Amino acid sequence: MGLLNRRVARDRGKAARSRAAASLYAAAVKQARAPGFYTALGVPDTIDGRFELIVLHVHLLCRKLHAADAGAEIAQALFDAMFRDMDRNLREMGVGDPSIPRRIRAMIEAYYGRVKAYDAALSADAGADGGTALATALARNVYNTGAETPPAAARLADYVRRAATALAAEPDLAAGRVAFPPPASAS
Numbered sequence: 784m785g786l787l788n789r790r791v792a793r794d795r796g797k798a799a800r801s802r803a804a805a806s807l808y809a810a811a812v813k814q815a816r817a818p819g820f821y822t823a824l825g826v827p828d829t830i831d832g833r834f835e836l837i838v839l840h841v842h843l844l845c846r847k848l849h850a851a852d853a854g855a856e857i858a859q860a861l862f863d864a865m866f867r868d869m870d871r872n873l874r875e876m877g878v879g880d881p882s883i884p885r886r887i888r889a890m891i892e893a894y895y896g897r898v899k900a901y902d903a904a905l906s907a908d909a910g911a912d913g914g915t916a917l918a919t920a921l922a923r924n925v926y927n928t929g930a931e932t933p934p935a936a937a938r939l940a941d942y943v944r945r946a947a948t949a950l951a952a953e954p955d956l957a958a959g960r961v962a963f964p965p966p967a968s969a970s
Contacts, residue, residue: 804860806959808868811840819966824942825935826925834869834890835925838897839943841865844961846902847950857957866891897924905947908940917943942966 815836821828826836845861848854869890873883900920908914915932921943922928922936945964953961 800857800860801864803857803957803959804864807844807857807861807956807961808841808864810961810963811844811865812837812868814840814963814966817966820939824939824966825933826939827927831927832925834893835897837865838894839901839925840946840963842894842898842901843943843946843950844956845898846947847953848956851957854957862894865894900924901943905944908944915940 815833820826820836821832826832841861845858848858848861866887870883870887873886874880878886897920900923901917904914904916904920907916915937918932918936918940921939922932925939926933926936928936942964949962949964950956955961
């Protein structure tokens with residue numbers, strides 16, 4: 784295969800990964816906007832609450848993609864799509880250009896902090912029947928509570944576990960197809 788053919792094949796692969804990532808991101812945002820999170824599960828219907836749910840769903844997707852062959856490149860494209868969208872949303876909300884990089888950096892740090900907390904909690908809960916580590920992490924991040932864990936956090940943790948299980952069996956993530964379980968049934 785000649786140099787030009789290799790470059791064309793690489794570009795086609797990159798375009799396919801970008802399309803898959805865009806589709807997965809759209810699905811994550813759609814799921815994060817599902818009314819059941821805000822009604823049945825009591826997630827605050829605020830900019831921060833919505834950000835937390837987008838981060839949660841994107842992380843669940845990236846976690847699954849990293850476990851799959853060649854999924855890391857799609858996971859990176861998904862991460863990039865999320866933060867391009869966050870940049871666009873900040874601009875639409877009227878945030879000034881000079882402060883956008885600082886705010887995006889803070890969002891990226893928040894994302895990685897949540898990834899670390901959720902991964903540790905999912906691992907800890909996997910070892911214990913009915914573990915509470917995930918509910919505690921969700922209470923701190925999604926519900927913004929201190930020492931107390933509201934009952935809704937335990938129901939959201941149940942949803943997250945169901946979503947992680949469903950994603951583990953999802954065969955078409957690399958093609959950009961995903962089906963999340965409904966949030967309302969976690970109530």
